[in-house]
Amino acid sequence: MRPGDAAWPSQARWNGLFNAVGGRLVRLDDPLASCRAAAEGAACQSFFKEMRNPYFISENPALTETSGWVDAWNSVPSAYAVKVQSTADVVAAVNFARENNLRLVVKGGGHSYQGTSDAPDSLLIWTREMSGITLHDTFVPVGCDATHTPQPAVTVEAGGRWLAVYDAVTTRGGRYVQGGGCTTVGVAGFIHGGGFGSFSKKYGQGAAGLLQAEIVTADGSILVVNPCNHPDLFWAVKGGGGGAFGVLTKLTLRTRDLPTTFGAVFGTIRAASDAAFRELIAKTLSFYADKLFNPHWGEQIAFGKDNTVRIMMLFQGLEQAEAESVWAPFTSALATPARDFLIESPLSFFAVPAQHFWDADYLRKVPGLVLQDDRPGAPLGNIFYVGDSGQVGFFVHGYKSTWLPASLLSETERQKLADAVFAASRHWPVSFHFNKGLAGAAAEEIEAARSTAMNPAVLDAFALVIIAGHGPPAFSGHSGS
Numbered sequence: 001m002r003p004g005d006a007a008w009p010s011q012a013r014w015n016g017l018f019n020a021v022g023g024r025l026v027r028l029d030d031p032l033a034s035c036r037a038a039a040e041g042a043a044c045q046s047f048f049k050e051m052r053n054p055y056f057i058s059e060n061p062a063l064t065e066t067s068g069w070v071d072a073w074n075s076v077p078s079a080y081a082v083k084v085q086s087t088a089d090v091v092a093a094v095n096f097a098r099e100n101n102l103r104l105v106v107k108g109g110g111h112s113y114q115g116t117s118d119a120p121d122s123l124l125i126w127t128r129e130m131s132g133i134t135l136h137d138t139f140v141p142v143g144c145d146a147t148h149t150p151q152p153a154v155t156v157e158a159g160g161r162w163l164a165v166y167d168a169v170t171t172r173g174g175r176y177v178q179g180g181g182c183t184t185v186g187v188a189g190f191i192h193g194g195g196f197g198s199f200s201k202k203y204g205q206g207a208a209g210l211l212q213a214e215i216v217t218a219d220g221s222i223l224v225v226n227p228c229n230h231p232d233l234f235w236a237v238k239g240g241g242g243g244a245f246g247v248l249t250k251l252t253l254r255t256r257d258l259p260t261t262f263g264a265v266f267g268t269i270r271a272a273s274d275a276a277f278r279e280l281i282a283k284t285l286s287f288y289a290d291k292l293f294n295p296h297w298g299e300q301i302a303f304g305k306d307n308t309v310r311i312m313m314l315f316q317g318l319e320q321a322e323a324e325s326v327w328a329p330f331t332s333a334l335a336t337p338a339r340d341f342l343i344e345s346p347l348s349f350f351a352v353p354a355q356h357f358w359d360a361d362y363l364r365k366v367p368g369l370v371l372q373d374d375r376p377g378a379p380l381g382n383i384f385y386v387g388d389s390g391q392v393g394f395f396v397h398g399y400k401s402t403w404l405p406a407s408l409l410s411e412t413e414r415q416k417l418a419d420a421v422f423a424a425s426r427h428w429p430v431s432f433h434f435n436k437g438l439a440g441a442a443a444e445e446i447e448a449a450r451s452t453a454m455n456p457a458v459l460d461a462f463a464l465v466i467i468a469g470h471g472p473p474a475f476s477g478h479s480g481s
Contacts (some may be wrong), residue, residue: 051393073115078124109186120199141226166358194239204445207238213249234433240453263351298435320351393473406439438463
């Protein structure tokens with residue numbers, strides 16, 4: 001159904017939806033209007049500058065965190081959006097879309113690489129203003145009193161972003177909830193996608209920590225789903241794909257005790273030759289298998305076309321001195337022969353009390369760690385990590401990923417893996433996301449993940465390997481500025 005079609009809703013029908021949602025129906029304009037009018041103008045220049053700010057994107061219903069994917073999709077705003085503030089608003093939007101045969105999409109954080117956060121000629125349910133967060137000391141899912149023990153939890157409305165949740169649960173509440181790494185990732189989409197955070201090797205999948213959800217199904221019904229009510233639908237929303245089974249409006253997630261510290265290690269090593277790079281890859285993978293393949297460590301190591309190894313690893317439950325001692329054998333091994341390897345950026349370690357890991361006031365004092373939402377009047381708490389800035393608004397040129405089974409880390413298979421990584425790195429950077437795989441995690445976290453809708457291959461994967469290319473924000477008819 002498209003505007004201009006005979007069956008497209010009349011203005012009177014749209015007015016009816018406008019009234020039903022308390023005036024929160026908005027027509028979405030082309031965000032590139034200023035650029036189409038004057039590509040070199042100040043307004044267009046300002047727009048593309050703002051497209052590197054994830055909060056600007058998140059708070060505009062006409063934009064998506066990824067601006068497109070070549071030969072796959074382009075970011076094009078929906079025709080209308082309902083700025084929902086309640087479950088009743090979601091019901092009104094779902095019913096209107098069904099009754100008028102309209103395509104319906106949902107935007108929470110807007111981080112979908114697949115372009116599911118908008119669609120041309122559609123009605124958008126924009127959940128950003130549903131952002132309530134409630135902490136519980138003794139939560140029991142509805143109808144589960146006889147089978148479930150009360151436990152600490154947090155209930156988040158569908159528009160919640162992870163930085164706000166961490167602020168409530170960790171910075172102010174002193175506990176941990178398994179969530180996303182990027183500060184503006186939406187809670188609902190994260191759980192729908194399975195939910196890998198930086199510390200999945202310790203805390204498992206985010207979806208496995210879902211205790212209960214409220215969802216609006218295609219017939220406009222409001223259901224509370226948990227292990228005791230609609231267990232099949234509850235299973236499906238835990239990693240079964242965003243919006244596939246309905247519109248999530250509330251999610252309740254278990255919270256955990258905090259470790260003593262969270263921290264990070266960053267560095268870049270360059271090999272002097274292709275032969276040295278082959279050796280460096282093998283040394284790095286062996287070091288990971290022997291020292292980092294455990295619940296303390298997560299995040300990424302990338303192997304580049306320029307014969308570099310870029311280390312961007314996070315850790316939990318270790319003091320900084322302990323983390324440094326873990327890496328000492330690796331750096332010592334690179335010292336001989338020194339001519340083969342250049343420490344281009346020496347390993348730097350950063351550790352903080354866990355309660356401050358998402359504390360905006362604390363993190364702003366650490367040089368080079370975070371960037372600030374620089375829009376006039378933006379809340380001081382709107383920060384994002386420097387390491388995430390490259391993907392803000394980016395346009396995807398190619399993307400391939402696969403889970404790697406833990407068997408590849410065995411001593412008999414490591415060299416084959418290293419050879420494959422070297423061969424692939426001649427064409428594209430190869431990034432290992434070690435937290436996006438549950439091999440090496442605690443047995444109870446692997447078991448909990450079995451009750452999610454994720455592909456079971458993740459249970460025995462030590463990493464998700466990603467080979468991808470991207471560029472700055474770009475849109476159909478305009479390549480950026």
